[in-house]
């Protein structure tokens with residue numbers, strides 16, 4: 001077992017992790033710094049801050065009560081006591097601007113709060129889980145978006161009365177779809193990232209995956225959207241007030257515009273102040289949104305994000321079940337496994353048909369077969385992560401004697417990342433680009449084992465040393481884009497080892513790597529397997545890898561195991577025609593192609 005992890009580490013708590021899962025120390029502060037370095041960003045943030053502070057402190061800053069009027073001073077111009085002059089009722093315009101801002105910005109805040117509260121969680125849920133909720137929510141959102149906002153607001157005013165706060169609540173509901181669609185779209189994309197799949201396989205709960213991997217991706221666009229929607233809410237509210245739709249009882253910038261407009265011939269200046277307040281606030285919001293977008297894009301570019309090739313994530317166990325029928329190996333035993341997918345017409349399509357596989361402690365079993373033969377479906381079944389619509393429709397899977405078919409998700413999760421670990425192909429896609437290597441190793445350990453940050457950091461370095469990464473103290477501080485593919489695969493193996501597993505499921509762990517690195521990774525796997533007595537189920541189509549590494553082989557074709565046996569048996573004396581075809585496809589012994597010659601030379605030779 002691990003020389004780096006304490007032997008008393010509780011099994012259920014060892015849901016450590018493929019490096020892929022953790023997260024945490026994102027580059028906090030980076031966006032804010034970039035925002036402030038951008039002159040427009042800094043200026044717009046400063047203007048907004050000034051406006052908000054002035055409006056919040058209105059009771060202290062306003063020279064007089066916003067409702068106090070002196071008809072004698074109606075339309076008086078700016079003076080020392082009244083820097084913005086007086087309105088048609090002889091009220092101090094500055095005081096009304098400050099107090100009016102509280103109502104205008106407060107109303108926008110309510111609309112924004114409601115839009116966020118409705119749109120973001122529902123978008124997260126719909127994007128992450130899909131299914132019926134997604135369909136129903138998308139339908140409702142399309143319906144709301146098809147309604148003309150101004151007409152709905154006017155109708156609401158007629159029904160609910162001229163209360164601007166109520167109108168802002170309605171506006172919040174109308175704005176919620178923009179957040180829903182934004183968040184749903186992003187989450188639906190991120191959900192398919194390999195590092196999210198890997199996080200699931202490692203045993204992290206959905207809540208934790210959403211909190212660590214999804215929210216961080218959604219955060220930036222939502223912040224930008226907040227700035228835009230706030231501007232729209234302020235504009236719409238002012239527009240309603242300007243049209244005289246508001247209550248008129250409290251000062252707002254829109255109502256002040258309305259009143260000034262009615263007297264524009266007599267005194268044009270009072271139009272300027274509420275117009276200026278609205279223009280400055282909205283302008284600052286738009287510029288801020290743009291600067292935020294630039295800041296976030298800058299950051300994304302920095303932490304270059306690898307992208308997925310969906311449906312390749314999975315580990316697959318295999319094992320040539322050459323043990324006598326009915327006798328089951330101790331570590332992983334699959335018997336009569338069938339996997340089916342529900343079809344739109346209500347029928348089931350079976351894609352795996354009665355697979356038997358065994359993996360014993362301390363042996364490496366290769367699962368080979370061409371693309372589409374069912375290797376991934378078999379592996380997903382063992383890990384309990386079949387995609388939506390798929391289910392184990394028959395058979396039995398035991399891990400250390402425990403039946404896992406029908407196991408509750410929580411129990412399955414405890415098994416994954418603990419007894420069973422997974423090494424995926426495409427190492428880069430399985431690391432979250434937003435977090436350092438150390439963070440991705442540490443966070444799951446902290447979560448699963450309840451250990452301190454310091455202890456987790458120590459273990460992360462030990463794990464990197466275990467997988468022979470030079471200078472691990474430096475590597476823990478690097479981001480995925482700063483390391484090579486081979487090193488990323490070592491990091492993933494380190495993450496898999498952090499749970500001190502007994503069964504390792506490796507899905508084409510070397511396919512994405514160049515030949516030299518492939519050999520190094522295979523050597524590493526072999527060493528770990530020997531040192532720790534691991535059982536390994538290796539999914540591969542590379543018969544060279546099988547010959548080099550595996551004790552036994554299971555050959556899969558069209559959802560069935562067609563041949564199993566020791567590596568020597570299967571490679572040197574294949575019994576099944578399909579196995580022979582696979583071996584024939586390896587052209588090692590085929591005559592080498594003749595070197596190219598110029599056409600004339602060929603004709604001369606001929």
Ligand SMILES: Nc1ncnc2c1ncn2[C@@H]1O[C@H](COP(=O)(O)OP(=O)(O)OP(=O)(O)O)[C@@H](O)[C@H]1O
Pocket residue numbers: 311312341349351369370371372373374375376377378387389390
């Ligand atoms: N979501 C799905 N719905 C219906 N059928 C599916 C689904 N996913 C996979 N299948 C079917 O299951 C079969 C086996 O797929 P699987 O991914 O296990 O193959 P594989 O051997 O792992 O191939 P590869 O090496 O390309 O990953 C496929 O041929 C496909 O027809």
